[in-house]
Amino acid sequence: MEVFLSPMSNNVINPENPLNIGYIKKSMEELERLDAESMKTAEKHPVIIILDDVRSMHNVGSTFRTCDAFAVDALYLCGYTPTPPHRDIHKTALGATETVNWKHFATTIDAVNEAKTKGYKIYAVEQVHNSVALNQFKTSNELIALVFGNEVTGVNEEVLKLADGCIEIPQWGSKHSLNISVSVGIVLWEVVRK
Amino acid sequence: MEVFLSPMSNNVINPENPLNIGYIKKSMEELERLDAESMKTAEKHPVIIILDDVRSMHNVGSTFRTCDAFAVDALYLCGYTPTPPHRDIHKTALGATETVNWKHFATTIDAVNEAKTKGYKIYAVEQVHNSVALNQFKTSNELIALVFGNEVTGVNEEVLKLADGCIEIPQWGSKHSLNISVSVGIVLWEVVRK
Numbered sequence: 501m502e503v504f505l506s507p508m509s510n511n512v513i514n515p516e517n518p519l520n521i522g523y524i525k526k527s528m529e530e531l532e533r534l535d536a537e538s539m540k541t542a543e544k545h546p547v548i549i550i551l552d553d554v555r556s557m558h559n560v561g562s563t564f565r566t567c568d569a570f571a572v573d574a575l576y577l578c579g580y581t582p583t584p585p586h587r588d589i590h591k592t593a594l595g596a597t598e599t600v601n602w603k604h605f606a607t608t609i610d611a612v613n614e615a616k617t618k619g620y621k622i623y624a625v626e627q628v629h630n631s632v633a634l635n636q637f638k639t640s641n642e643l644i645a646l647v648f649g650n651e652v653t654g655v656n657e658e659v660l661k662l663a664d665g666c667i668e669i670p671q672w673g674s675k676h677s678l679n680i681s682v683s684v685g686i687v688l689w690e691v692v693r694k
Numbered sequence: 695m696e697v698f699l700s701p702m703s704n705n706v707i708n709p710e711n712p713l714n715i716g717y718i719k720k721s722m723e724e725l726e727r728l729d730a731e732s733m734k735t736a737e738k739h740p741v742i743i744i745l746d747d748v749r750s751m752h753n754v755g756s757t758f759r760t761c762d763a764f765a766v767d768a769l770y771l772c773g774y775t776p777t778p779p780h781r782d783i784h785k786t787a788l789g790a791t792e793t794v795n796w797k798h799f800a801t802t803i804d805a806v807n808e809a810k811t812k813g814y815k816i817y818a819v820e821q822v823h824n825s826v827a828l829n830q831f832k833t834s835n836e837l838i839a840l841v842f843g844n845e846v847t848g849v850n851e852e853v854l855k856l857a858d859g860c861i862e863i864p865q866w867g868s869k870h871s872l873n874i875s876v877s878v879g880i881v882l883w884e885v886v887r888k
Contacts, residue, residue, distance in 0.1 A: 522855035523822035525848060531821060534868045545866070558752055562873045571866035592873060599868045627725060628717035635887045654719060661716035669883075672739070672765035674728045674793045679756045679786060682879035685872065689863075689880045690887075693829045 539568075539599045545692050547572045548615050548645040552608040552655050553579040554680055559651070561592030562681035568596035570688045575600050576615070576645075578608040608647070608659045615645040616662070622647065624655045624663040625687055627677065631668035634690050646687055648680055733762070733793045739886050741766045742809050742839040746802040746849050747773040748874055753845070755786030756875035762790035764882045769794050770809070770839075772802035802841070802853045809839040810856070816841060818849045818857040819881055821871065825862035828884050840881055842874055 534542055549567055554560060560582050567575045577583050583604050584590070584597040605611035612622055620643040647663065649655030654677075660666070669678060669686055678686070728736055743761055748754060754776055761769045771777050777798050778784070778791040799805035806816055814837040841857070843849030848871075854860070863872060863880055872880070 522851055523818070523820065523824060523857065523860050525854075526821045526823060528870060530823075531865075531870065533865070533870070536868055539868045542866075562876060565869060565873055566876055568867035568869050569863075569865040569872050594869060596867075596869055624717070626717065627720045629720060629724075630717060634883075657716055660719075663717065666717050669763075670887075671725075671727070671763040672736075672886075673762035673790075674730055674733045675759060675762050675788060675790055676722060676725065676727070678763050678879065679759055679875065681873065682756060682760055682876055685876035685880045686883045689828075689883065692866075693864075693884075 536595075536599050539571075542571065544571045544573045546643045547688065547691055548574045548576060548620055549684060549688070550576040550608060550611050550615065550645055550647040551578060551581045551680075552647055552659055553650045553653075554581045554648065555651050556680070557582050557586060557588035558592050559680045561589040561594075563684045564589070564593035564596040564600050564602070566681070566685045566688060567600045570692050572688070573601065575602040576605055576611040577602060578605045578611045608656060609662065612645070612647065612659060612662045619643050620645040621664045622662060624649070624660055624666045625669070625683055626655045626660065626666050627668050628660065628666045631666040634667055634669045634687060637667050637690065639691060639694070644691065646684075646691075648684055651680055730789075730793050733765075736765065738765045738767045740837045741882065741885055742768045742770060742814055743878060743882070744770045744802060744805050744809065744839055744841040745772060745775045745874075746841055746853055747844045747847075748775045748842065749845050750874070751776050751780060751782035752786050753874045755783040755788075757878050758783070758787035758790040758794050758796070760875070760879045760882060761794045764886050766882070767795065769796040770799055770805040771796060772799045772805045802850060803856065806839070806841070806853060806856045813837050814839040815858045816856060818843070818854055818860045819863070819877055820849045820854065820860050821862050822854065822860045825860040828861055828863045828881060831861050831884065833885065833888075838885065840878075840885070842878055845874055
């Protein structure tokens with residue numbers, strides 16, 4: 501594609517869009533989001549997100565928001581993972597604590613067992629031997645629970661023992677891992693995009 | 695799949711993994727991450743991330759970490775988007791400010807124009823009319839620059855005018871949008887997974 505500089509400014513003009521009309525943002529009405537009441541009864545993706553001893557309020561708040569956006573069945577907050585109401589969770593959740601079906605469990609083992617008895621398969625998102633690369637992860641519309649672990653130590657070993665499988669996000673960089681709330685978004689997107 | 699309760703604990707035993715052997719986490723060596731020096735010359739994904747007046751240090755730090763993990767060409771921080779070194783960026787970037795090729799621009803227009811002159815196509819991630827749903831977004835190995843906007847106001851209108859296209863992340867919930875750093879992770883994953 502050729503590009504050329506406009507004499508009137510330092511903007512590069514796109515010949516496919518020479519009038520620079522731009523794009524019109526959708527209003528909240530045009531986005532056709534559900535209201536909080538409709539969310540309760542709306543059909544959900546058959547996915548539970550389980551946070552296993554996640555420390556950061558920001559990660560919890562952001563996970564609430566992602567769970568709202570991708571309409572998951574439930575969010576299980578386990579162990580010392582902070583729970584609403586809390587000002588620092590609200591700062592990132594921005595009201596999603598009211599629209600996401602969430603529950604606290606004393607231990608992640610309890611949460612995993614509840615999910616299992618409800619028929620969910622358990623997948624830990626963790627960098628382990630015998631993991632499945634996220635892009636290779638296949639689901640056949642089954643019920644799935646995704647476990648994300650602590651910021652430093654990851655998913656607890658005792659929880660990994662109960663998993664039906666582990667999912668690993670392929671990475672090409674130098675650091676150990678992605679931020680938890682970013683990982684939640686990426687894995688959930690991969691599951692719901694199909 | 696049948697599940698049954700162990701008499702010794704309240705754990706549900708997975709018959710496919712009856713010994714509860716669990717999964718062994720990979721060490722940093724086994725993850726085979728690059729060191730900071732190798733990152734500089736390693737092949738990158740042909741993608742530039744552009745942050746347009748993003749306010750939060752957390753979003754910037756987390757974006758650095760994601761850019762490291764997915765090995766992108768560059769991260770352009772524009773306008774009042776905070777830049778390293780800063781303690782609050784470091785808290786989430788965890789060193790990725792040293793391994794990601796980044797640059798500050800006074801305006802996002804300048805950044806977009808630099809990317810265009812280098813041959814990158816510009817895609818704003820924004821909820822607009824005539825957007826492409828992320829799962830429909832096709833690239834043919836071309837160079838692409840992805841623009842993410844301010845936490846409240848989104849991508850600036852003047853920047854949208856320069857875009858070759860807009861990408862929208864489909865959502866099923868009640869809230870307006872996802873967290874910026876989560877959106878960066880999701881869109882970047884969609885681009886690099888192929």
